Structure formats: structure tokens, C-alpha cells
Amino acid sequence: MPFTPYHMGPGILVKSLLRGSFSLMVFGWTQVIMDTQPLVVMLTNRGTLHGFTHTYAAAVAIALFAAVSGKYLAQVALRLGPRPTRRALTVPWSVAFASAFIGSLSHVALDSLIYTDIRPFAPVSQANPSLGLIPSSAVYDLSMVAGLLGAVIFFAVTFLRSRHNQGVNPTTPCEVDSGRDRA
Secondary structure, three states, rough: OHHEEEEHHHHHHHHHHHHHHHHHHHHHHHHHHHHHHHHHHHHHOOOOOOOHHHHHHHHHHHHHHHHHHHHHHHHHHHHOOOOOOOOOOOOOOOHHHHHHHHHHHHHHHHHHHHHHOOOOOOOOOOOOOOOOOOOHHHHHHHHHHHHHHHHHHHHHHHHHHHHHHHOOOOOOOOOOOOOOOOO
């Protein structure tokens, strides 16, 4: 898919379902890293557009790098947020790794459906058995629908939780850093 925006749709849906167990920032960072190699090819006109970075083998390595670097980048970004939430917002290692692996593996899976130059199982196989299973336009449409659905679910759950918690003192021990406010 053309860079990160379409890949973010499924990420937004996953975030709405997993909430504090998933970092949309680490997921997004992983998407950027995945598409760096195609960007370099487009700028230099050298290499294969969807080369080795768009294989499952490279996706594992990219996920490891994205998890470690993304955890720290996300935590710096969260510290720049509104003062009352600085202490509560964290990205645990398990969330960073899960988010990065979901990001890199889903990136290869989605792009494998629509790009002829992807060899997702290289170097073991040059085949792309996913190519054409779903029309390209449907992949884009489903990604956008996933993002919209995820946003609706996320904000609906947030709204319902805020209504449920009205009148509850947020500084009581059971409410402090309950884990739901993770990035």
C-alpha cells in the first residue's frame, strides 16, 4: 500500500480492541520503518520497490528494532503530553514487542495481497501465494473501514467508561495507573 496511512486502519482497529495492551505509536513507527526501503528506491530509482524489507524474515528483524526504538520514542512523545497524564502513560516491553510484531507482519501480509514484486517468504521461496486473493481496491477499502470502525469503537468505549466513572475519585488506589492509559 502507498506508505503508512492505509496500514494504520487495521492498527486503529486493533488499538480499539486491545486498548492498553497495544501501542498505536509503536505500530505506526513500525509502518514507517517498513516503508523506508521503498521510499529510498523511489527517490534513487535503484533496487526493487518492495525488496527484502517486505519479507516475513525481515519483518521479524524490523519488529525487534521497532519495538526497542519505538518504546523509547513513544515514551518521549508521551512525556510531552498533557501534564496530568505524564506519570500514568507508559509502554511496557510486552506491549512494544506485540505492537511492533503485529505492525511488521501485517504490513507484509497486506502488501502481499496487492504487489507483484513482493516475495514474502524469501529467501526460502520466491512465490507470493497471497497475490490477488483479494482485489487491491478491496484491500484499501477494508483498511479504511477498519480504521473508521476502530475509531468509533475506541471513542465509544472511552465515552462509556467516562460516563461509568463519573463521580469516582480518580486518585483512589484502584484507579491510579490501572494500565488502561497506556500508549
